[in-house]
Amino acid sequence: MKKSIQSFLNKPDVMDLLIRNINETISTTKKDKDLLLTYRDGKAAATNQSLQKNINSFLIQLYSDEVGITNPLGPKKDEKKLLLFYYLLDDLCPIVRSLLYSINLLGICLSKLLTNSLQQKGLTVFTFTGRLYFAFDLIAADNLAVHDLGGFQKNFNHGHFCRMCYVSYEYKSIPLTNISFLLRTEISHEIHLKQVLKSNIHICGINDTSDLSNLIAFHPVKSLPFDIMHDYSEGVCMIMINSILKAFSVRRILAYAQIESRLEDFKYRQNDESNKPPVTKQKHLTNNHIGGSASQKRLLFQLLHVIFNDVIDRLTDILPIYICLREIVSIVFATKIRKPWLAYLKTLTITFHSLMIERLPDYVTAKVHFITHYSELIKRNGPPRNYWCQRFQGKHLYFKRLATRSCSFKNVPFTLAKRHQLRLALLLSYDNFHNLIDKPVSTKIINPSQLPVEIRLLLVQHQYDLLTYIESQTLIHKHVKYIKKTLFLL
Numbered sequence: 001m002k003k004s005i006q007s008f009l010n011k012p013d014v015m016d017l018l019i020r021n022i023n024e025t026i027s028t029t030k031k032d033k034d035l036l037l038t039y040r041d042g043k044a045a046a047t048n049q050s051l052q053k054n055i056n057s058f059l060i061q062l063y064s065d066e067v068g069i070t071n072p073l074g075p076k077k078d079e080k081k082l083l084l085f086y087y088l089l090d091d092l093c094p095i096v097r098s099l100l101y102s103i104n105l106l107g108i109c110l111s112k113l114l115t116n117s118l119q120q121k122g123l124t125v126f127t128f129t130g131r132l133y134f135a136f137d138l139i140a141a142d143n144l145a146v147h148d149l150g151g152f153q154k155n156f157n158h159g160h161f162c163r164m165c166y167v168s169y170e171y172k173s174i175p176l177t178n179i180s181f182l183l184r185t186e187i188s189h190e191i192h193l194k195q196v197l198k199s200n201i202h203i204c205g206i207n208d209t210s211d212l213s214n215l216i217a218f219h220p221v222k223s224l225p226f227d228i229m230h231d232y233s234e235g236v237c238m239i240m241i242n243s244i245l246k247a248f249s250v251r252r253i254l255a256y257a258q259i260e261s262r263l264e265d266f267k268y269r270q271n272d273e274s275n276k277p278p279v280t281k282q283k284h285l286t287n288n289h290i291g292g293s294a295s296q297k298r299l300l301f302q303l304l305h306v307i308f309n310d311v312i313d314r315l316t317d318i319l320p321i322y323i324c325l326r327e328i329v330s331i332v333f334a335t336k337i338r339k340p341w342l343a344y345l346k347t348l349t350i351t352f353h354s355l356m357i358e359r360l361p362d363y364v365t366a367k368v369h370f371i372t373h374y375s376e377l378i379k380r381n382g383p384p385r386n387y388w389c390q391r392f393q394g395k396h397l398y399f400k401r402l403a404t405r406s407c408s409f410k411n412v413p414f415t416l417a418k419r420h421q422l423r424l425a426l427l428l429s430y431d432n433f434h435n436l437i438d439k440p441v442s443t444k445i446i447n448p449s450q451l452p453v454e455i456r457l458l459l460v461q462h463q464y465d466l467l468t469y470i471e472s473q474t475l476i477h478k479h480v481k482y483i484k485k486t487l488f489l490l
């Protein structure tokens with residue numbers, strides 16, 4: 001990892017992007033103290049040991065997931081699994097972070113020692129005078145993997161299933177307007193862990209010491225955040241879609257065949273077309289399993305009221321839960337969050353939790369409880385989009401495919417690591433590591449008088465009226481595609 005970070009940072013464009021983004025975010029949050037942009041703006045950064053030692057350290061985020069190397073349909077599907085760790089320089093700007101080649105392989109084993117050496121000793125690179133230090137911040141993973149890494153119980157259907165508070169399974173269906181649960185702290189966790197190690201029984205959902213306990217600045221209570229992709233896109237949003245579609249049929253508002261044909265006939269516009277979800281059929285609703293990728297599922301959730309605009313108002317009991325969840329989703333998926341929104345988010349999540357218990361009690365899962373912690377999570381670690389699993393999973397897919405397609409079972413970790421390092425070496429041989437595309441398509445020069453009056457006025461106000469204007473049908477700017485006649489929220 002040390003060598004690959006070194007080669008990575010020796011690329012002038014990478015170093016330039018890193019430093020520019022850190023300076024930009026720090027100056028923006030200095031000017032506007034209400035803004036939460038990165039991990040550095042949350043409460044957790046103030047107590048991070050490595051950041052306390054050196055405030056200028058670059059942040060490193062980890063991700064962990066498994067790869068099955070046997071036939072996924074065969075009888076031995078769960079027998080041979082490899083645990084892969086990835087790292088990401090957390091200070092890169094959002095667009096660069098989302099590129100898959102910004103995520104790199106840390107190891108196909110537990111490599112905590114390497115990360116510690118970067119935090120303690122740092123490293124030098126050609127593109128920067130002075131020594132660079134690094135600070136570990138968070139580990140992203142799905143709930144099961146996170147509980148495994150943190151030494152928590154690996155079951156969400158009994159006992160103390162939440163890694164953020166001391167709720168127990170029998171209290172999960174009591175509205176949080178009537179009761180509240182103590183949050184786990186580092187001190188209380190250590191006390192319970194000592195008892196666990198002494199008596200060899202599980203206490204408060206703690207099973208064992210974390211495998212990563214030697215990693216500097218790591219603590220199971222503060223370094224293992226919830227993930228919006230698993231909790232929302234593949235969690236509560238799916239519960240909502242499922243219950244709405246089922247309610248249409250049960251209440252004889254629409255038959256299953258009508259639901260299917262509406263989902264099939266809906267025309268997705270240019271920007272959404274690539275994420276068009278597969279049609280949800282009756283068998284999917286019966287099995288409570290809606291297919292598709294996380295982005296397809298989130299798109300379906302967001303367009304559900306448009307697809308069923310004429311009938312959704314008839315679900316007078318479920319509609320308020322859907323509206324409440326949409327409001328929550330709009331905040332937790334935002335890249336910039338304001339501190340005053342968090343109190344509102346807390347109220348919204350508690351309302352959502354209470355409404356679910358009252359109106360859809362059969363669907364109250366552990367994830368419905370996790371949702372209620374998001375305001376505290378954001379207060380600690382900044383916007384959840386900075387530590388979601390979505391892009392990491394994109395990178396992980398490369399290894400998942402490679403593991404089964406390479407058909408090499410002699411030394412699978414070696415094959416995977418070698419193939420990845422060769423690919424990385426190729427990327428590092430180019431002048432620029434990040435090839436951010438800027439490209440206009442179908443362009444023509446236009447006269448400012450052809451522009452609408454409102455736009456002309458704006459241009460005059462900002463003294464841009466004397467420039468030459470080029471109109472383009474499609475514009476790719478820093479990897480983001482802008483198409484004419486589509487709407488973008490910036």
Ligand SMILES: [Zn+2]
Pocket residue numbers: 162163164165166167369370373
């Ligand atoms: Zn909890």
